[in-house]
Amino acid sequence: KKPIIVAIDGPAASGKSTTAKILAGRLGYTYIDTGAMYRSVTLKVIREGLLDEIRKDETRIAELLRTITIGFQGERVLLDGEDVSEAIRENRVSREVSFISSLKPVRDKLRELQQEMGRKRGIVMDGRDIGTVIFPDAELKIFLIADPAERAKRRHAELLLKAGGAAVPSVDELEEEIKQRDRDDEQRTHAPLKRHPDAVLLDTSNMTIDEQVNVVYDLVNKIV
Ligand code: C5P
Numbered sequence: 001k002k003p004i005i006v007a008i009d010g011p012a013a014s015g016k017s018t019t020a021k022i023l024a025g026r027l028g029y030t031y032i033d034t035g036a037m038y039r040s041v042t043l044k045v046i047r048e049g050l051l052d053e054i055r056k057d058e059t060r061i062a063e064l065l066r067t068i069t070i071g072f073q074g075e076r077v078l079l080d081g082e083d084v085s086e087a088i089r090e091n092r093v094s095r096e097v098s099f100i101s102s103l104k105p106v107r108d109k110l111r112e113l114q115q116e117m118g119r120k121r122g123i124v125m126d127g128r129d130i131g132t133v134i135f136p137d138a139e140l141k142i143f144l145i146a147d148p149a150e151r152a153k154r155r156h157a158e159l160l161l162k163a164g165g166a167a168v169p170s171v172d173e174l175e176e177e178i179k180q181r182d183r184d185d186e187q188r189t190h191a192p193l194k195r196h197p198d199a200v201l202l203d204t205s206n207m208t209i210d211e212q213v214n215v216v217y218d219l220v221n222k223i224v
Pocket of ligand 1 (some may be wrong): 012034035038039098099101102126127128129181185
C-alpha cells in the first residue's frame with residue numbers, strides 16, 4: 001500500500017488531534033500536530049518577553065524564527081530541545097497563539113518545516129490550513145466541525161482531568177475563548193481557517209471519538 005497524506009483541519013477543540021492521533025496509530029503513520037508548533041513559537045515569544053514589541057513591529061519576530069527549533073519525539077513536543085508538551089497548553093499561550101499565527105514570517109517558517117515533515121508521506125497532520133495551504137494535494141482532506149457549546153464541554157472535561165484539583169475556566173468562559181479564536185483564525189489574511197472544496201465535512205457534535213476515527217479510517221481505506 002502506498003502511504004498517503006491525511007490532512008485534518010477544523011476550528012479549535014473540534015476533536016482533530018484526538019482523531020488524528022488514534023488514526024495515525026491505526027495506520028502506522030506519523031502524527032503531526034501543527035497547532036503545537038504555533039503554540040511553541042508563541043511560548044518562546046512570551047518567555048523572551050517580546051510580545052509587546054512584536055505587537056508594535058511584526059518584523060521583530062524574524063530574529064527569534066532564525067534560531068528556533070521545533071520537533072516531535074513520539075507525542076512530546078520539543079522547543080529548542082526542551083520538552084514543552086505541557087507548557088504550550090497553558091492559557092497564556094492559548095490567548096496569544098492566534099495573534100502569533102497570523103504573522104506571515106511565522107507561517108512561512110512553519111510551512112517550510114511542515115512540508116519537509118510530510119515529504120515521505122505516511123502522515124496524519126492536523127491544523128487550520130493543512131488541506132488548503134500545506135498539502136493541497138493530500139489524498140484525503142477532512143474538515144472537522146462541532147457545535148461550540150459541545151466543544152467547550154469537551155475542552156472543560158479535558159482540562160478537569162489534567163488539572164488534578166486545580167481551578168479551571170468555566171464552560172462558558174471556554175466557549176467564549178473558543179469562539180474568539182475561531183473568529184481570529186477565520187478572519188486573518190494569511191492562510192485563514194477554511195474548508196478546502198475537496199475536504200470531507202464531518203460534524204462530530206453527536207459522535208464519539210471511536211465513531212469519528214472509524215469514519216476517517218474507512219475513508220483512508222477507500223483510497224489506499
Ligand atoms: O490546534 P490548536 O488549537 O492547538 O492550535 C492553536 C492555534 O494555532 C490555532 O487557534 C491557530 O491560531 C493556530 N494554528 C494555525 N495553523 C495551523 C494550526 C494551528 O494557525 N495549521
